[in-house]
Amino acid sequence: MRARLLSVCACFAGFSSAANGQSDLFSAETVSGYFDIRLYAANGEESWTNHGAGKARYGGEQVGIDLAEAGLVWTPRISWTIEGYAHLQFNDDQDTSVGVTEAFLSYTPVPRSEWRWSGRAGIFYPPVSLEHEEGAWATVFSLTPSAINSWIGEEIKGAGVEASVQREISGHQFGLTGGAFGYNDTTGVLISYRGWALHDLKTAHGSAFPHTVYPGHNAVAEPFEELDSTLGYYARADWSPMPGLKLNTIVWDNRADPLSRDGHNRGWPTRFVNVGAEIELREGLKLLSQTLIGTTGSGPVLQVGRREFDFSYYATYAMVVSEHGDHIFAARGDVFDVDDRSAALAHDFGERGWSAMASWRWARESHQTLTAELLHMDSDRALRSRWGIGSNHSQSLFQLAVRQGF
Secondary structure: OHHHHHHHHHHHHOHHHHOOOOOEOOOOOOEEEEEEEEEEEEOOOOEHHHOOOEOEOOOOOEEEEEEEEEEEEEOOEOOOOEEEEEEEEEOOOOOOOEEEEEEEEEEOOOOOOOOEEEEEEEEEOOOOOOOEEEHHHEEOOOOOOOHHHHHHHHHOOEEEEEEEEEEEEOOEEEEEEEEEEEOOOOOOHHHHHOOOOEOOOOOOOOOOEEEEEEOOEEEEEOOOOOOOOOOEEEEEEEEEEEOOEEEEEEEEEOOOOOOOEEOOEEOOOOEEEEEEEEEEEEOOEEEEEEEEEEEEEEEEEEEOOEEEEEEEEEEEEEEEEEEEOOEEEEEEEEEEEEEEOOOOOOOOOOEEEEEEEEEEEEEEOOOEEEEEEEEEEEEEOHHHHHHOOOOEEEEEEEEEEEEEEO
């Protein structure tokens, strides 16, 4: 399957040889960078990224300062219709501190009718999130995305191709997007074993996250593995019936073989449906919402309708965003759930929880932003008894970030 993907990507790139237009590979317009310094104060359990039971990026009853992320973004223009994108990041919360999060070519031909086409090929996130609207797949309204989009940043990425088409019909804006991808057969490990989490980490392609199922069991989650040579797919539909109202739905399925294995990695057939809405309440004030429902699992069917490892999951959020010039205020509420239906696990890995977030962002001159955020999470998970702590976990995290671009 790797050969097929590389062949498709090569064909996609081949358009550049025939396209006319001025190219710009390396200049101040195509190369940029940034760093994000974070001051934080956290209570609750140690973070899951440090083999703890905490749900946030920082935890463990501590105050500290951290280089949360740094990176370079390259956006070469090959022709008037073909552009490239590559994001190289530094982040030491995963086993590979420096790695590529996304790298792809995009093709946007000049419209010759009412249909507007575009496509891309490479390594990229599928179009699920409503919170990531900036370069380097950064959140634009807050520091910490919702539980849904935190998970998208962790596990929902692959190598493949995507095509989109848009058209206006009788004042309605319609759009269809479809994609095929590989290297995503192990998606589902984190949502199953750890449950939901809220953070702004983005897994580099081919990298991994440490996680602890229970004390003494230090494991590694590797989301970007190909085990069965079968392509996954997604399909998204967009509809805007009037200005100020945007609706979308996306179906995603990695089509992994639940019996495939490679060392400690298993195939986890994971699928979900996500519904999103963006509503402009008035000028400068809007409401964002997403709801995601899915299933994942691994191993043979041991009981009727139940695999060896078998989970369903659900999450939803609503966020109000108020923009006042260079200042953005946001407030969000999340609800999330994992239902453990496994036929072989001796302990219940399920959970139920909620979170609330409030943030302020100030976009200053010279490519600098200041963001302050207060995040609170509360969840109940029976498996926490293995840590010798109660099943209910409440945690708050305050962060003050300075993000400087150059």
